[in-house]
Amino acid sequence: MKNIKIKADNLNVHYGEKQALFDVSMYMEEKQVTALIGPSGCGKSTFIRCLNRMNDVINICKVQGKIEIDGNDIYAPDMQVEQLRERVGMVFQKPNPFPKSIFENVAYGPRIHGIAEHKSDLEEIVVNSLKKAALFDEVKDRLYDAGTGLSGGQQQRLCIARAISVNPDIILMDEPCSALDPIATARIEELMADLKTEYTIIIVTHSMQQAARVSSRTGFFHLGKLVEVDKTETIFSNPSDQRTQDYITGRFG
Amino acid sequence: MTDRIEQRINSLNKRLNSEKRFRIYCIGAMSFALAWVLILFLNIFSSGYSAFYRTVIQVDVPFLNLIEDTTQFSEMSSEDINNLSMYSFSKKAIYGLFPDIEEKKDKKMLIRLFSIEFEQEIREFLKSNKSNINETETIYLTASDDVDQVNKGNYPRDLDEDKRRIKDIQLLFFDDLVDRGLVSYEFNLPFLMRGDSREPELAGVGGSIVGSLFTILVVLILSFPIGIFAAIYLEEFASKNRVTDFIEININNLAAVPSIVFGLLGLGIILNTFGLPRSTPLVGGIVLSLMTLPTIIIATRASLRAVPPSIREGALAVGATKMQAVMHHVVPVAMPGALTGTIIGLAQALGETAPLLLIGMVAFVVDVPQTPLDASASLPVQVYLWSESAERGYVEKTSATIMMLLGFLILMNLAAVLIRRKFETKW
Numbered sequence: 002m003k004n005i006k007i008k009a010d011n012l013n014v015h016y017g018e019k020q021a022l023f024d025v026s027m028y029m030e031e032k033q034v035t036a037l038i039g040p041s042g043c044g045k046s047t048f049i050r051c052l053n054r055m056n057d058v059i060n061i062c063k064v065q066g067k068i069e070i071d072g073n074d075i076y077a078p079d080m081q082v083e084q085l086r087e088r089v090g091m092v093f094q095k096p097n098p099f100p101k102s103i104f105e106n107v108a109y110g111p112r113i114h115g116i117a118e119h120k121s122d123l124e125e126i127v128v129n130s131l132k133k134a135a136l137f138d139e140v141k142d143r144l145y146d147a148g149t150g151l152s153g154g155q156q157q158r159l160c161i162a163r164a165i166s167v168n169p170d171i172i173l174m175d176e177p178c179s180a181l182d183p184i185a186t187a188r189i190e191e192l193m194a195d196l197k198t199e200y201t202i203i204i205v206t207h208s209m210q211q212a213a214r215v216s217s218r219t220g221f222f223h224l225g226k227l228v229e230v231d232k233t234e235t236i237f238s239n240p241s242d243q244r245t246q247d248y249i250t251g252r253f254g
Numbered sequence: 255m256t257d258r259i260e261q262r263i264n265s266l267n268k269r270l271n272s273e274k275r276f277r278i279y280c281i282g283a284m285s286f287a288l289a290w291v292l293i294l295f296l297n298i299f300s301s302g303y304s305a306f307y308r309t310v311i312q313v314d315v316p317f318l319n320l321i322e323d324t325t326q327f328s329e330m331s332s333e334d335i336n337n338l339s340m341y342s343f344s345k346k347a348i349y350g351l352f353p354d355i356e357e358k359k360d361k362k363m364l365i366r367l368f369s370i371e372f373e374q375e376i377r378e379f380l381k382s383n384k385s386n387i388n389e390t391e392t393i394y395l396t397a398s399d400d401v402d403q404v405n406k407g408n409y410p411r412d413l414d415e416d417k418r419r420i421k422d423i424q425l426l427f428f429d430d431l432v433d434r435g436l437v438s439y440e441f442n443l444p445f446l447m448r449g450d451s452r453e454p455e456l457a458g459v460g461g462s463i464v465g466s467l468f469t470i471l472v473v474l475i476l477s478f479p480i481g482i483f484a485a486i487y488l489e490e491f492a493s494k495n496r497v498t499d500f501i502e503i504n505i506n507n508l509a510a511v512p513s514i515v516f517g518l519l520g521l522g523i524i525l526n527t528f529g530l531p532r533s534t535p536l537v538g539g540i541v542l543s544l545m546t547l548p549t550i551i552i553a554t555r556a557s558l559r560a561v562p563p564s565i566r567e568g569a570l571a572v573g574a575t576k577m578q579a580v581m582h583h584v585v586p587v588a589m590p591g592a593l594t595g596t597i598i599g600l601a602q603a604l605g606e607t608a609p610l611l612l613i614g615m616v617a618f619v620v621d622v623p624q625t626p627l628d629a630s631a632s633l634p635v636q637v638y639l640w641s642e643s644a645e646r647g648y649v650e651k652t653s654a655t656i657m658m659l660l661g662f663l664i665l666m667n668l669a670a671v672l673i674r675r676k677f678e679t680k681w
Contacts, residue, residue: 053571055567055570055571058566058567058570058576060493060494083573083574083575084573085573086570086571086572086573087572087573090571090572091567091571093564093567093568093571095564097562097564097565097567097568098568099565099568099569099583100565100587109569109572109574109582110572110573110574113572113573113574113578113582114573160568163568163572164571164572166572167572167573
């Protein structure tokens with residue numbers, strides 16, 4: 002049993018009148034990939050966005066329950082959300098590099114947090130982050146070109162580099178490959194295998210094969226409820242809930 | 255089977271024909287609009303271009319009659335020259351064009367061929383050339399408005415004499431001067447440099463250009479930051495509730511308020527309550543800012559809204575504060591749109607007349623304003639003022655002022671387009 006990094010306890014989320022998550026309780030292990038699967042609108046994205054409090058920007062969103070990261074309640078009143086997001090990075094469904102240079106995209110995080118004291122430190126962070134995101138070799142000659150000029154897969158890796166640049170513990174990935182072709186997807190998956198040696202990764206995915214390939218544990222969401230969470234092999238070979246069985250065999254979703 | 259195909263072809267032809275007709279309607283509408291713009295431009299240009307040159311008459315001025323030795327001028331200061339009594343001397347120089355006339359009445363008529371400031375013009379010539387004055391100098395004196403208009407062919411010479419301001423004997427003088435080659439045109443620099451005047455040949459748009467520029471500057475300084483910050487707050491920070499809905503409705507209402515109402519507000523509050531100086535670009539700018547603000551706010555909000563939310567999320571996700579996300583990422587992307595809106599708002603303000611009439615910028619101002627606190631006219635108000643004047647010379651000046659105004663507007667709109675093209679973010 003690995004260390005538990007994140008623990009959600011009886012999490013309920015409402016968007017206005019509509020309840021999006023019902024009593025979700027699960028934990029995620031340190032330096033492992035946890036996959037969240039389920040049909041569209043099942044609440045898996047809502048759940049992952051609670052982990053770095055990205056739901057805060059939605060006015061009507063109300064979160065009840067408890068999420069602990071390393072034993073600290075992230076919804077505690079004294080928790081600073083900017084600090085939390087420094088520790089919990091996020092990669093989105095659609096690549097969203099800033100309309101700035103590749104260098105600036107990666108340097109932005111360290112700069113606002115004051116991580117790099119000198120320009121050389123900043124350059125080092127940028128280069129290391131790009132290397133970790135397996136992008137450096139492709140862009141090393143054009144670091145000052147626009148990040149938006151890269152291909153989709155490269156843009157997504159740039160966003161991963163941006164997330165890594167502030168040295169987080171956890172990286173949340175919200176369907177990171179849904180806008181990418183199979184080759185770019187394969188590269189991101191390889192990258193995840195490398196990254197999990199350093200980071201705890203939570204990935205939301207529509208692709209059950211992807212969940213099976215990359216994750217050690219998998220949670221299945223349906224209609225806002227966490228139906229089942231277990232070792233990935235167990236979920237895909239011997240699920241205990243009928244709904245999970247139906248979903249992974251393609252009977253719905 | 256062939257019937258069905260034929261039916262399809264018929265129906266397709268019908269659709270293609272209706273498409274053709276639609277195109278013709280669209281082109282027709284566009285040509286109609288364009289034709290009116292062309293007519294407007296041609297009309298203004300054809301009556302206005304002649305204001306950019308003016309008639310001058312060569313006069314030989316015998317400076318030896320003023321002083322024994324013309325080299326002595328070089329030792330005189332400007333003040334000394336100002337103190338010289340030159341009125342009858344200048345008149346005599348002009349009589350020299352027609353040495354034969356004796357009658358006082360005719361002499362008076364001759365003098366009236368020239369602008370009222372002939373003495374001043376000779377004095378200015380003397381001042382600027384004092385070190386190098388010959389015994390007799392040829393000076394180009396400004397012709398009077400009537401002569402100017404006759405020379406430009408704008409004056410109906412065949413009217414009865416008692417219906418004309420310019421008299422038969424003056425026309426005789428004038429024709430003789432033309433035959434002797436003493437009448438010529440020169441570029442009307444004073445028109446661009448001077449302020450208003452009661453004499454059309456001396457009136458210029460310089461004062462109102464500077465007044466308009468000061469006004470626009472005040473508008474820019476006031477409404478750009480206020481508009482941008484208000485838009486950022488409303489779009490990015492304000493929660494959506496009844497209060498912000500109410501504010502939004504009122505901003506849209508503000509954009510639709512007739513401009514003269516802002517003039518009344520300026521008169522009532524800015525002039526009477528706060529006691530700011532009347533007729534000044536400062537007050538004009540404040541009043542026009544009220545008009546420009548909604549335009550800037552609406553344009554800026556629209557361009558902020560057009561920035562994809564994913565950019566905000568990307569910044570927030572690396573731990574930026576809300577303000578950092580907005581100022582570092584959203585605002586720079588929205589800036590070209592905001593600037594375009596601002597320039598369009600400024601262009602509107604530049605052409606606005608009604609509110610300025612109420613705060614007294616319609617005053618007759620001879621001096622070119624030095625600061626936004628000096629009384630001043632503005633270009634559109636100058637158009638209004640001159641369009642009401644009786645003298646023929648103001649007709650071309652009115653059109654020329656409109657040309658200047660349109661020129662500035664075209665320049666500003668061009669700047670808006672260029673800024674948008676150059677700085678627009680490409681995704």
